[in-house]
Amino acid sequence: MAAGEGGTAQVKDPLGRIFPGLPHGVRVVLDWLITIVGAVVIVLALKQWVVNPYRIPSSSMEPTLHCARPAPGCEARFSDRVLANRFIYDFESPKRGQIIVFKTPAAAAARCGEGGTFVKRLVGLPGETLKEDEHGFIWVKEPGSTTWHKLDEPYLQASRRLADSAHFGQSWKVPRGQYFFMGDNRDQSCDSRDWGSVPRANLIGEVFFVYWPPNRIGFR
Numbered sequence: 005m006a007a008g009e010g011g012t013a014q015v016k017d018p019l020g021r022i023f024p025g026l027p028h029g030v031r032v033v034l035d036w037l038i039t040i041v042g043a044v045v046i047v048l049a050l051k052q053w054v055v056n057p058y059r060i061p062s063s064s065m066e067p068t069l070h071c072a073r074p075a076p077g078c079e080a081r082f083s084d085r086v087l088a089n090r091f092i093y094d095f096e097s098p099k100r101g102q103i104i105v106f107k108t109p110a111a112a113a114a115r116c117g118e119g120g121t122f123v124k125r126l127v128g129l130p131g132e133t134l135k136e137d138e139h140g141f142i143w144v145k146e147p148g149s150t151t152w153h154k155l156d157e158p159y160l161q162a163s164r165r166l167a168d169s170a171h172f173g174q175s176w177k178v179p180r181g182q183y184f185f186m187g188d189n190r191d192q193s194c195d196s197r198d199w200g201s202v203p204r205a206n207l208i209g210e211v212f213f214v215y216w217p218p219n220r221i222g223f224r
Contacts, residue, residue, distance in 0.1 A: 059086060093207055106124070171190075
């Protein structure tokens with residue numbers, strides 16, 4: 005240990021400066037405890053306000069997001085594990101086409117047999133009217149407009165669009181302050197077409213990254 009002025013040894017660790025009378029062994033133990041507790045607090049804070057991990061449990065977003073066989077419709081050995089940005093909607097409004105984690109309305113549990121947290125794609129914005137034609141294409145009429153335009157959905161495979169004949173010819177009105185979600189695997193998705201729109205307050209965050217399995221790592 006280097007000596008300071010007058011030959012007095014300087015204490016280098018913070019706990020030693022705050023509690024100079026503590027034995028060295030006690031300071032080491034306390035230092036480790038503070039480090040571990042601090043790390044746990046940081047992780048919990050990140051999960052609460054910054055990013056949160058989620059696992060894809062069903063085939064409703066195949067093949068964009070994989071779930072694991074042998075669950076029905078799943079195409080992979082392992083479920084995708086994704087990260088959702090929890091603070092993005094504090095600074096901007098949700099955008100059509102984003103994949104979003106949200107808390108499901110109560111009606112979802114009754115219609116889908118499950119509730120809790122879902123991962124779907126945002127298709128309809130507040131105030132819009134949507135309809136699904138006889139070929140599975142989604143058409144949108146914006147608030148105050150009389151004109152319909154067909155959504156460009158490059159993420160949706162033609163075979164999956166055509167398989168969803170149960171909703172052909174139906175239309176839906178999205179209330180103000182709410183959002184309309186659908187799965188990319190339309191025939192296997194229990195979504196807003198079945199249980200309605202999702203209030204803004206239920207949105208958790210945008211899925212932006214797949215971190216597992218290794219061959220699927222990347223931004224979405």
